[in-house]
Amino acid sequence: MREINTTQIKNQIKELFLKANYHIDQELRQRLEEALSEETSPIGKSILQMIIENNKIASSEEIAICQDTGLAVLFIELGQEVQITGDDFTEAVNQGVKEAYEEGYLRKSVVDDPVFERKNTKTNTPAIIYTEIVPGDKIKFTVMPKGFGSENMSALAMLTPADGAAGIVHFIVETVRKAGPNPCPPTILGVGIGGTAEQAMLIAKKAIARKIGEHNPNERYAAMEKEALEKINNLGIGPAGLGGRTTTLAVHIDYLPTHIAGMPVAVNVCCHAARHAEGIL
Amino acid sequence: MTQVKKITTPLDDHQVIQLKAGDSVLITGYIYTGRDAAHKRLIELLKKNQELPIDLKGQVIYYVGPAPAKPGYPCGSAGPTTSYRMDPYTPPLLEKGLKGMIGKGTRSKEVIESMKKNKAVYLGAVGGAAALIARRIKKSEVVAYPDLGAEAIHRYYVEDFPAIVVIDAQGNNLYETEPPKYKK
Numbered sequence: 001m002r003e004i005n006t007t008q009i010k011n012q013i014k015e016l017f018l019k020a021n022y023h024i025d026q027e028l029r030q031r032l033e034e035a036l037s038e039e040t041s042p043i044g045k046s047i048l049q050m051i052i053e054n055n056k057i058a059s060s061e062e063i064a065i066c067q068d069t070g071l072a073v074l075f076i077e078l079g080q081e082v083q084i085t086g087d088d089f090t091e092a093v094n095q096g097v098k099e100a101y102e103e104g105y106l107r108k109s110v111v112d113d114p115v116f117e118r119k120n121t122k123t124n125t126p127a128i129i130y131t132e133i134v135p136g137d138k139i140k141f142t143v144m145p146k147g148f149g150s151e152n153m154s155a156l157a158m159l160t161p162a163d164g165a166a167g168i169v170h171f172i173v174e175t176v177r178k179a180g181p182n183p184c185p186p187t188i189l190g191v192g193i194g195g196t197a198e199q200a201m202l203i204a205k206k207a208i209a210r211k212i213g214e215h216n217p218n219e220r221y222a223a224m225e226k227e228a229l230e231k232i233n234n235l236g237i238g239p240a241g242l243g244g245r246t247t248t249l250a251v252h253i254d255y256l257p258t259h260i261a262g263m264p265v266a267v268n269v270c271c272h273a274a275r276h277a278e279g280i281l
Numbered sequence: 282m283t284q285v286k287k288i289t290t291p292l293d294d295h296q297v298i299q300l301k302a303g304d305s306v307l308i309t310g311y312i313y314t315g316r317d318a319a320h321k322r323l324i325e326l327l328k329k330n331q332e333l334p335i336d337l338k339g340q341v342i343y344y345v346g347p348a349p350a351k352p353g354y355p356c357g358s359a360g361p362t363t364s365y366r367m368d369p370y371t372p373p374l375l376e377k378g379l380k381g382m383i384g385k386g387t388r389s390k391e392v393i394e395s396m397k398k399n400k401a402v403y404l405g406a407v408g409g410a411a412a413l414i415a416r417r418i419k420k421s422e423v424v425a426y427p428d429l430g431a432e433a434i435h436r437y438y439v440e441d442f443p444a445i446v447v448i449d450a451q452g453n454n455l456y457e458t459e460p461p462k463y464k465k
Binding site for chain 1: 464
């Protein structure tokens with residue numbers, strides 16, 4: 001067994017949330033530059049220029065890319081040969097989030113009771129933590145600060161097997177069409193197909209963190225990604241919804257086995273500030 | 282995109298009528314912030330016929346909940362939040378003299394009708410351009426509801442704040458007119 005202390009975990013999480021909130025990764029920066037060169041709408045071009053400039057300012061000054069620094073979502077792959085020592089694991093994760101948001105001048109956006117009190121917890125916790133046990137003696141962390149302008153535009157459909165690939169592509173495109181300018185286009189879409197209702201949404205969320213430019217290794221799913229992207233960009237919604245050819249930068253589909261009677265499809269929408277960072281202990 | 286217009290707040294009917302959907306504007310002057318929680322409180326006061334903590338006549342509200350300011354900065358990253366959540370609260374504020382709103386995303390029919398009736402304009406700021414926009418905010422102070430933190434009503438002094446007229450006082454709406462031009 002390899003020992004990893006909760007203080008190391010806390011520090012790693014803090015560092016990753018700071019990094020994710022200040023710096024857009026290389027692949028996304030490159031994709032935005034490509035979109036700028038391809039965009040035909042003058043307003044669309046000016047908006048993409050502002051987005052690119054914004055990301056440069058945030059990175060060089062180490063300030064938040066977007067004021068909505070999101071809910072703190074974490075995917076943790078815990079090696080089964082790791083022995084966690086020290087304090088409570090979940091508390092350590094939340095402490096890392098709290099320190100990042102307090103010390104990094106990031107907005108605290110969590111309310112305790114969703115319906116009645118809606119009182120801010122002032123720490124941006126609790127974090128949303130998904131832990132998976134995997135082989136090995138390491139812990140891998142993927143952190144995703146997730147803004148809600150785009151989260152609010154997400155959708156789930158319990159399609160039937162007869163709906164097929166065409167039905168799925170139609171649902172993805174309709175979700176983007178209905179969202180219009182609201183989720184801060186150009187967006188990145190995570191799509192989860194199969195599993196159960198909640199599992200489909202979970203893999204959709206995780207798919208957002210895939211590197212831009214990578215497709216599903218299964219050719220038929222990769223073809224759906226390309227078809228959905230083309231149809232979405234033919235909608236004309238454009239950057240900020242003010243018209244143009246760049247509505248979505250990437251569609252990332254993942255899939256899981258499902259029930260003989262069903263075909264769940266979840267679309268998790270992410271704004272152009274698709275923030276994530278990975279680290280391994 | 283037609284032209285860049287420099288505008289100063291507060292706004293009067295004459296200024297508002299000259300702003301046309303598609304105009305790029307640079308705003309200078311004082312503007313107020315407000316989003317979900319602050320709007321809810323303003324409307325509760327109006328329902329009770331009580332006075333609002335700010336006089337809305339001629340004013341502009343920016344839908345934003347800024348990030349905390351780093352030392353040495355007047356305010357933290359401050360991009361627009363999605364406007365439709367403020368739709369149910371907006372017509373009564375327009376009746377009180379509110380002349381402009383800055384946000385992102387669609388507005389309801391009721392809001393657009395009230396904008397036409399009361400001569401007001403809806404300006405779009407670029408969602409996610411929060412660090413860039415923050416540079417144009419020169420002063421920030423909380424003027425109401427400090428307990429709401431980022432959602433408190435702030436008064437900003439802005440210089441050349443960049444926005445686009447998305448819906449004008451005649452009801453012309455870029456979200457309806459622009460995307461069809463790029464549809465295939």
